[in-house]
Amino acid sequence: MRTFTLADHPGSLALPDQSTTVVARAQNARPRLSTAHLTPISVLDDAEKRARTAARALLPLVAATVHAQFPAGAYLVLTRSADDELNLDSVRTAQGVILWESTRERFRNSVPAEIAALWGDSDAQKPGTVLDLVQRIDGLSSYDFLPAHAMHEEEETAERTPLGIPLDPAAVCPERGTAREWDDHVQPSTPHGERI
Numbered sequence: 644m645r646t647f648t649l650a651d652h653p654g655s656l657a658l659p660d661q662s663t664t665v666v667a668r669a670q671n672a673r674p675r676l677s678t679a680h681l682t683p684i685s686v687l688d689d690a691e692k693r694a695r696t697a698a699r700a701l702l703p704l705v706a707a708t709v710h711a712q713f714p715a716g717a718y719l720v721l722t723r724s725a726d727d728e729l730n731l732d733s734v735r736t737a738q739g740v741i742l743w744e745s746t747r748e749r750f751r752n753s754v755p756a757e758i759a760a761l762w763g764d765s766d767a768q769k770p771g772t773v774l775d776l777v778q779r780i781d782g783l784s785s786y787d788f789l790p791a792h793a794m795h796e797e798e799e800t801a802e803r804t805p806l807g808i809p810l811d812p813a814a815v816c817p818e819r820g821t822a823r824e825w826d827d828h829v830q831p832s833t834p835h836g837e838r839i
Contacts, residue, residue, distance in 0.1 A: 691783075698783035702808065704758075705776060708767045709734060710810040712752040713742045718793050718807040721777065721786060729781045731774050732805060739793045745770065777808075 709719045717737035722730050734743040743751060747770070754767045765772045789807030791799060798805055 695783045698780040701776065701780055704761055705773060705780075706808055706810045708754055708758055708762070708773065709750070709808075711755050711758055712750045712768070713810070716742050716810045718789060718809060719773075719777075720789055720793075721806040721808070723803050723806075729774075729778050729806075731770055731777070734810070735793050737793060739795060 705719065710716055713734045715736055716734040718735050720732040720735055722732045724730060731745045733741045733745060735741055750768050750770060752768075754762075759767055762772065765775075767773065786806040786808060789798075789805040793807060794805065
């Protein structure tokens with residue numbers, strides 16, 4: 644049986660140096676790709692970071708709004724439904740005494756004008772207004788669990804432990820949100836969201 648060699652078909656296989664030359668020529672023949680119209684992923688990373696910082700910076704507004712209406716209140720209690728939706732549950736003292744429950748349409752007292760102005764056109768005396776903001780913050784940040792001393796007995800063993808926003812001004816940093824150590828600060832904005 645005859646064995647075929649490269650000599651029988653000299654054009655059937657390019658030598659290594661020839662193959663490299665062909666590839667190099669093909670690459671050089673391609674038009675240069677412009678990325679001027681493309682946005683790097685870091686732009687989205689930076690935007691999300693700023694959004695998280697802004698969301699955390701609004702926690703003191705929520706706390707001050709509710710605390711102004713319930714001076715004896717220590718926590719705005721939040722719960723999650725089975726479909727993970729965040730809801731207002733109650734306003735409680737540090738010992739767990741309920742001062743307001745979510746079954747009521749409005750908070751008890753009026754909101755001081757200085758705080759109300761920071762809500763723009765929204766009525767901060769309506770629980771639904773506060774809930775909307777709390778849910779928006781939840782989409783970007785997270786809340787701490789309600790401390791055990793403010794929980795009711797059945798809540799301590801519940802499948803979904805209540806969350807709590809501290810209302811005491813001493814527990815809220817005006818620049819960083821709750822007592823956690825936040826990483827960033829943001830410039831203040833007007834009630835309508837414009838940078839000042």
